[in-house]
Amino acid sequence: MSEQKEILRTEHLTIKFGGLVANNDVNIHLNEGEILGLIGTNGAGKTTLFNMLAGALKPTSGKIYYRGQDITGKPADKICKMGIGRTYQVVQPFTSLTVEENVMVGCLNRHRNIERARKRADEILEELGLGKHIHTKGANLGLPQLKRMEIARALATEPDIILLDEVMAGLNPTECEEAMELVLNLRKKGYTIIMIEHIMKAVMNVSDRIYVLNQGVVIAEGTPQEVSTNQEVIDSYLGGAKKKC
Amino acid sequence: MIDKKKLLTPKNILVTVVLLILALLPIFPTTGAYAIQLTCLTMLFIYWASAYNIIGGFAGHTSLGHACYVGIGAYVAVMLYLYGGISPWIGMFIAGIVAAVIAGIIGYVTFHMRGSYYTLSSVALLNCFRIAMAASKEIFGFKTGGAVGLKISWMGESVSGMQFVSKVPFYYIFLVFMILCVLLCWYIKNSKMGYYLAAITTNQDAASSLGVNIMQYKLMALCSSAFLMALGGAVYAFFLTSIDPLSMFNYDTSARIMLMTVVGGLGTLWGPVLGAALLVPLNEWMRASFGARLSGLSFVIYGIILMLVVMFLPKGLVSLKDKYEKRRYEKQQAKEVAVKEASVHE
Ligand SMILES: Nc1ncnc2c1ncn2[C@@H]1O[C@H](COP(=O)(O)OP(=O)(O)O)[C@@H](O)[C@H]1O
Ligand SMILES: [Mg+2]
Numbered sequence: 384m385s386e387q388k389e390i391l392r393t394e395h396l397t398i399k400f401g402g403l404v405a406n407n408d409v410n411i412h413l414n415e416g417e418i419l420g421l422i423g424t425n426g427a428g429k430t431t432l433f434n435m436l437a438g439a440l441k442p443t444s445g446k447i448y449y450r451g452q453d454i455t456g457k458p459a460d461k462i463c464k465m466g467i468g469r470t471y472q473v474v475q476p477f478t479s480l481t482v483e484e485n486v487m488v489g490c491l492n493r494h495r496n497i498e499r500a501r502k503r504a505d506e507i508l509e510e511l512g513l514g515k516h517i518h519t520k521g522a523n524l525g526l527p528q529l530k531r532m533e534i535a536r537a538l539a540t541e542p543d544i545i546l547l548d549e550v551m552a553g554l555n556p557t558e559c560e561e562a563m564e565l566v567l568n569l570r571k572k573g574y575t576i577i578m579i580e581h582i583m584k585a586v587m588n589v590s591d592r593i594y595v596l597n598q599g600v601v602i603a604e605g606t607p608q609e610v611s612t613n614q615e616v617i618d619s620y621l622g623g624a625k626k627k628c
Numbered sequence: 629m630i631d632k633k634k635l636l637t638p639k640n641i642l643v644t645v646v647l648l649i650l651a652l653l654p655i656f657p658t659t660g661a662y663a664i665q666l667t668c669l670t671m672l673f674i675y676w677a678s679a680y681n682i683i684g685g686f687a688g689h690t691s692l693g694h695a696c697y698v699g700i701g702a703y704v705a706v707m708l709y710l711y712g713g714i715s716p717w718i719g720m721f722i723a724g725i726v727a728a729v730i731a732g733i734i735g736y737v738t739f740h741m742r743g744s745y746y747t748l749s750s751v752a753l754l755n756c757f758r759i760a761m762a763a764s765k766e767i768f769g770f771k772t773g774g775a776v777g778l779k780i781s782w783m784g785e786s787v788s789g790m791q792f793v794s795k796v797p798f799y800y801i802f803l804v805f806m807i808l809c810v811l812l813c814w815y816i817k818n819s820k821m822g823y824y825l826a827a828i829t830t831n832q833d834a835a836s837s838l839g840v841n842i843m844q845y846k847l848m849a850l851c852s853s854a855f856l857m858a859l860g861g862a863v864y865a866f867f868l869t870s871i872d873p874l875s876m877f878n879y880d881t882s883a884r885i886m887l888m889t890v891v892g893g894l895g896t897l898w899g900p901v902l903g904a905a906l907l908v909p910l911n912e913w914m915r916a917s918f919g920a921r922l923s924g925l926s927f928v929i930y931g932i933i934l935m936l937v938v939m940f941l942p943k944g945l946v947s948l949k950d951k952y953e954k955r956r957y958e959k960q961q962a963k964e965v966a967v968k969e970a971s972v973h974e
Contacts, residue, residue, distance in 0.1 A: 437837055463839035475834035477827050488827045491820050492839035500820075540839050 387414040390575055391436070391467075391544060396445035398431060405431040407599040409445070413544070418570050419577045420590030420607070424620055428599040429579045430472050433546050436577075437469040438462035449544075463492060468542030470533035472549045472579070476521030482508065482532055483517040489539025507535050511565070527558050534565070538574075545569065547578040551585055563589055583621070587611065595620060650803055654796045664795050668867065670908040671802040672860060677888040677900030678809045679856035682816060684886060685895030687849035688829035689739075689746045693754030694857060694885055697727040699876035701858025702865035703761070706778055709789070711770045716790040720862035724855040731854035732847055739846050742832075746850075751879075758877035777872025780865070790866040798867045805863065809856060814897055816852075825849055829895075884911065887930055891937050893944025902945050907933075 392412040398405050405428045413419050421429050434440040436447060438459035447455045454462060468489075477485050483504050490500035490507075508517055511531050516524065524532065530550050537545050551562045563585050570576060580586045586593065587607040595603040595616050603613045610616055653659055653667060680694050704723035708714040714722070734753060738745040762775040772778065785793055792798065816822050824845045827835040836842055865871045888907045893899025914926050941947055 439833065439837065458841075459833075459836040460839050460841045463837060469837055471834070471837075475831050477830040477834065479830050480826060484823065484826070488823055488835065488840070489838045491823060495820055497818060497820065497823070500823075536834075536838060 387417075389413070390415045390450060392448050393432075393436075394446045394448070396432070396435060396447065397443050398435060398440060399443045404599050406435070406442070409596075409599075409601055411594050411601065411604075413575060413577060415543075415575055416570065416573065417575055417591050418566065418589055420586040420593035421577055421579045421596065422581070422583075422586055422593060422610075422620065423596035426598075427596040429596055430548055431599075432596070433469060433548055433577075433579065436462075437467060437546060463540050463542070466541075466543040467546065468537035468540045468544070469546040470530075470537050470548055470550055472552070474526070474529040474533055476524065476529055476532060478520065478522035480521055481518050482513060482521065482524065482528075485521050485532055486535045486539045489536040492540040504535075504539060507539055511535050511538075512561075526553050527555075530554065530562075538569075542574070544575045544577070547576060547580075549579050549581060551580055551582050559585060647807070654799055661795065664799055666909060666912055668795060668799050668802050669912070670905060671799075671806045672864060672867075673885065673888060673904040673908045674901050675802065675806045675809045675860050676857060676885050677892070677904045678806075678813050679853050679860065680885045681813065681889050681895065681900045682856075683850045683853040684889055685899070686816065686822060686825040686829075687846050688825075688895075689846065689850070690744070690886065691750040691882070692747055692886060693750035693752070693879070693882050694853075695876070695878045695882040696750070696754040696757055697731065697854040697857035698861035698864065698881065699754075699757055699761070699873070699878075700727045700730060701861030702871045702876045703772070703778075704858070705862030706780060706865050706871055707767075707770055707772070709780065710778065715788045716862055716866050717788065720859050723862045724858045727858035727861075728851040728855040731850050735847050735850040736843070739843055750882075754877055754879060754882060758873045761873035761877065773872070775873060777870060777876075779870045782869075790863070791869075795867070798863070801863055802867075805860065810897065810901060812856075817897060821845060821848060883930070887934055891933060891944060893946035896944065896946045899944045899946045906945075 389412050393409055396409040397407055409428075409432060411419075421432070423429055431440065435442050438454075438457050438461065441456045445455070446453055449462075449465060449467065454465065457465075477488065480488070483501065486504035486507055487497070487500045490503045491497075494500045494503065505514075505517060508514055511534060513528060513531055513535060516528055521529075521532070530553070534545075534547065534550060547566070551559050554562060559582060566576060566578065566589050578586070578590070590607055593603075593605065593607055593610045594601055595610060595613075597619045602619065603610050603616045605613070611621065650667070650671075654664060676694075676698070680691065683689050684691055684694075701720065701723040704726050705716050705719040708719035708722060709716055712719075730753075734749055735746065738749050761772060764772060765774050766772055780791070783789060783791060785791060787797075824835065824840050827838070827840060828842055828845060832842060861876070865876070884907065888903035889900045890903070891907060892901065892903025910929075911926060914929060918925050937944065943950075
């Protein structure tokens with residue numbers, strides 16, 4: 384690989400919900416073209432970290448830099464415009480809109496014209512294997528398709544970085560394999576990815592590098608190999624929560 | 629390319645026929661003054677209900693004081709005409725801008741908070757304006773007439789002064805306004821703004837993570853709605869030739885506009901049209917039948933209508949069509965299944 388270029392970093396990122404410190408002095412960085420895994424037990428603060436990166440939550444203290452620019456506390460729509468897209472762990476479809484319209488809302492981030500947005504949405508949905516669902520209402524879609532639609536919508540905004548929050552949770556092994564393939568394909572297309580995932584096989588296979596979060600603190604960082612042999616990680620996370628795809 | 633089959637849908641035919649009748653109605657010798665007056669009001673309320681629908685339906689912020697912008701439009705246009713000699717054709721646009729700015733300020737403050745703050749403040753705003761206009765004798769040194777209001781004195785037939793002996797010119801103004809407003813609503817609904825508002829009303833968080841600036845689009849909806857309300861208010865003032873705080877900043881009018889939209893179908897293109905087309909004549913009929921003897925009765929009837937609609941047709945009268953189509957589809961499916969089963973048994 385050529386020289387690695389940093390695209391996103393956090394410095395001493397901390398957020399408190401009342402007495403609970405959900406993220407405590409989190410320092411991570413992300414290189415362009417990388418797939419970064421983010422693991423940790425339930426309630427470790429992974430989604431909260433995503434929410435701060437995507438502008439949905441303002442950190443109590445600390446900084447977030449995107450391409451060297453301070454984006455701390457910027458609103459979600461600005462961050463999306465700058466090129467960071469995200470999916471939600473708990474899917475957030477526009478229930479009254481069709482799948483196509485859901486994705487069109489994302490496409491309109493870069494296109495003014497409705498028909499062009501519709502065409503682009505159809506292309507993305509076709510690519511993600513949702514072609515036959517375009518006219519289904521968001522409310523009537525199954526979970527695996529909803530998870531894909533989340534990804535489709537995020538891609539539609541034409542981001543550089545895409546934050547995937549447990550897109551494989553609730554999928555069966557075949558769907559999981561497909562999702563892994565999808566993530567690898569996204570990287571091939573030039574997206575930089577951070578993925579939160581509980582399914583160890585998936586994270587270990589796909590990620591270039593992994594951060595382990597425990598009770599709001601980063602306890603380990605490294606390649607899948609390094610992380611999986613780290614004693615602290617094994618004690619706090621891998622020992623109990625090992626899951627198979 | 630224009631597809632002839634697509635143009636000749638029952639809906640398009642119906643709309644064309646209705647518009648033709650409306651366009652020709654004043655020409656029929658049998659049409660009386662009352663019919664003109666009633667149709668004028670109906671078209672005006674279709675216009676207002678459609679304008680209301682942009683913020684109340686598309687953007688999902690109920691307003692219970694939307695006649696406030698009617699009053700602002702009426703007063704600004706009339707005072708510009710009386711004291712500045714400015715033609716209402718120009719004055720109404722100034723009035724529209726004034727209403728949009730005031731709406732924008734209220735929106736900017738209340739949209740920051742989640743919940744029904746805009747709705748609450750809309751009532752407060754209406755009452756503030758009505759009371760202030762009734763209590764104050766002048767604004768910036770110009771007489772407002774206080775509670776008595778202002779009269780546009782007759783200066784002779786004039787197009788630029790929007791003064792006509794007959795109500796027929798107003799009839800055509802309202803007709804054009806109504807058509808343009810419905811077209812504008814159609815345009816908004818099918819534009820980026822329409823999609824964004826639909827996204828905002830169903831899931832605000834998801835919308836903003838997809839790059840939607842919530843505040844910007846809500847303000848665009850509110851300001852354009854207020855602008856249109858005020859435009860209608862300005863013409864309405866010249867139609868009536870006199871205005872006063874109670875009838876312009878009117879709570880009843882506000883509630884009726886909201887009700888028409890809900891009854892017809894909130895957030896749909898044809899809902900406000902249908903709602904106003906049914907409820908304005910109903911209201912006039914009730915006023916003629918029961919009049920002052922039972923002035924509270926109309927409110928009771930409104931209440932009953934609203935309850936019935938909310939209970940049986942929460943998406944308004946326009947959803948009847950969907951229900952009918954769904955039924956037909958289900959029947960057809962059942963038939964197909966029956967045919968299949970029959971063929972299997974053979
Ligand atoms: N908006 C919030 N308000 C209060 N507490 C929150 C909020 N969001 C998350 N938390 C708490 O922060 C902790 C971390 O949650 P989360 O980031 O969702 O964990 P993870 O995604 O790693 O499972 C949990 O204890 C959760 O209850
Ligand atoms: Mg989570």
